[in-house]
Amino acid sequence: MIGLKNLSVSVSNKEIIKGVNYSFEKNKVYALMGPNGSGKSTLAYAIAGHPSYSYSKKSKIFFEKSEISKLLPDKRAKKGIFLSFQNPLSLNGVTVFQLLRLALSGIKEPLAVKKQIDVLADKLHIKKELISRSLNEGASGGEKKKLELLQAIVLDAKFIIFDEIDTGVDIDALKIIAEYMSKNRKNKTYLLITHYNRILKYVKPDKVLVMSSGKIVKVGDYKLAEEIEKNGYKSL
Template structure:
């Protein structure tokens, strides 16, 4: 049982503060959805936790199993169990998916220890089959020339191979048609369980029909302004984000 504790987190890009006191604890086994209008700091939150160098954490803490990860480089955070599923995954020319994932797994082994290549491919092919990714993709350059759906499936494949403790999924549903969405959701649902905690960032309620969250939080202006169960997502869908904005404005005015 692991925990990811985000305490009063403040994040700036340049001089501009984007995340303004975000607090949330995710335990393994739980799926938390974060919803909110564009520009409210959802993506910034996930990239800052993953260790993007452009995102400056000015205040607060992020703890994995009680230990701060803020002094760690992005790769160290990943090896500590954080996985960021990118909204816009990078295209890496000339690096095949097989070599990329191999390097990622090799990075998790002790110095001098070598990855068992045949076991690796067996596992890779198995995960690819489940995500309905053509096995030929192993030799293709990472994300290069992939469709939106292929890129997102490739993110889920990486998550399945790397088995993180916590997955931060940044708008994984964006750019997906309904079939791709279903495959991606199945992939995530298959990984749900006592060893994984998920932070699901989404703009739309649609994704939550497929990945049903345990908790839903509404983020506005850099912090959580409302929390509830999955019915909150439906309420949000019905009333729209203006409702949140109005409530928040009233709350701040008080």
């Protein structure tokens, strides 16, 4: 699905990701864990193609078979990569419908987009007024994350990254998000970035990756997450 080869990323001349090699497979759920500042979010942004990052010459990112390291973020998104932000920004005067209509122009009919948004809002328990209001404006942490998930679904994303999925999210919202992911695993790959294993109680990851100082230092199954919960990162 997504392949990372010798991925090194610098942010304002400071190397944050130091040579990561990993392949994410289809239909799987991955948890990316690690202490603060280990480079988890940077890795997510790098996959999505943050424009102000610089990559080492040997760095390569593959989507399925094609290299996407040189593609702009919107081109990567069009292929099916979706990044759910840690703190989704609020957009003045732009509704989630306007955003998605534009993102899907020429792909999906606006009316179909509108209908899908309404259906999903119902399913994900997103309040009607949040749909008609400027995106993320006056929304709680949990509501913002649910709106992110809604976008991922409408855009029919294939590789969905949730940055800090359980930070500032109430337990009800977390359950709804987790439930959706558990039920919709076919043809989708999820990468959940998290500090705690709170979400992992509701979605069982196939693989747990641990990052430290810009490298993936350990890979295991969900038991690794439990171990971290008990003993912290220091024991690794």
